[in-house]
Amino acid sequence: MKVTLLCSDLNHPVYQYLSAWKNANKDNYSISIVSKVSEINEPGDILFLISCSEIVKVQIRDMFSHTLVLHASDLPQGRGWSPHTWDVLSGKDELTLSLINAEDSVDTGDIWKKKHIKLKGSELYYEINTLLFEAEIELISWACKNVFTVEPTPQEDGETSYYRKRTPNDSEVDVNKSIKEQFNLLRVCDPNRYPAFFELNGQKYKLFIEKYDEN
Template identity: 30%
Template sequence: MNRFIVLSEKKWHEEVFFNLKKEFSEAKWIHICKKEDFNYENLLSINPVKIFIPHWSYIIPSEIYDNFDCIVFHMTDLPYGRGGSPLQNLIVRGHKSTKISALKVQKGIDTGDIYIKDDLSLIGTAQDIFKRSSDVVYVMIEKIIKNNIIPIPQVGEVVEFKRRKPEESNLEFLESLENVFDYIRMLDADGYPNAFLETEFLKFEFFNAELDNKQKSIEAHVRISKK
């Protein structure tokens, strides 16, 4: 019996796992969401055919990717956008859509060979986009398994992204409503630090934003806390 692993610490990928388990019921599916469970010894006991990685915030050791077929899903049209915080970096640069690249985990950051790419809209909140991306990732995994896709080297100009820091989400120096709206929505997801403003004593965090172009205004929820 073939064994497959879905590796992600994000709750929105649980549905991907359950749908794959249902779709490929003849295989054994394992969901790993905790760092301590993703180790070489555990993988040896499972002996997976492939490890699908919709999202993982930790470095994957070479002993794992050298011995197991690890496939990570990155939210850019690689080699454009190698690196961290792809969603936020894309929106800050004005992109309205992107591709998800399924690539082989190899030495280097997002440098591996490409299995497949598929389109993704960047409209809506970060939570909306992540949910939409989960649906795309599910279809991509289907294609990789059913078509036994062989990865090919990346082609094109390399553009690297830097992982964004929480302090870069300060709205203080933004000048346009559109930029403020983008900052709020691109960080509006579980586990992400919200866009914010600060005074000497208080912090204002924004979410659930709506842009009204006619009224030239933004309505949003705000969480106010002491610093």
């Protein structure tokens, strides 16, 4: 079986998980990892879209038996950008990862499987990433094993919600609010790509937090 993984950002922290999965399954499947739609030049069985920022048109999708999206929300709620980050910011104690068919209308495809991820409320960005990316790898493996028997189900009718794309400015900390009020913001900020920051007296400062155990 030929499997293609499309991840738009080579520096995205999920990329190392995809590389590890490829190495672990090289004897089971023919696997390629690409970062651009233009790099897809031959047909295959499954195309996975993971943290993909490009629109994958039907002409590309038709090159594969299945084109699947990994989307970190409880669809049809939370369509759009960075859903798990918005969910943590809103105080949710559970994330949902949905594996769906890719369609022209973003995040509307039939659902293959959902996986729920419990949070304690103390996880920092890298721990949240670990939980999420491990779940993504589990769903990728599950899809490859069950591709010939799965029966996707349409998303539920009714109310939907959409998240906008986050920008670096969304990582700004308000100096007039308490740490407790903004802890969820501090814990989701990636210190390498989108660090938390604040401005005071005409100067911008970065903020980093890490867990501290005196023992």
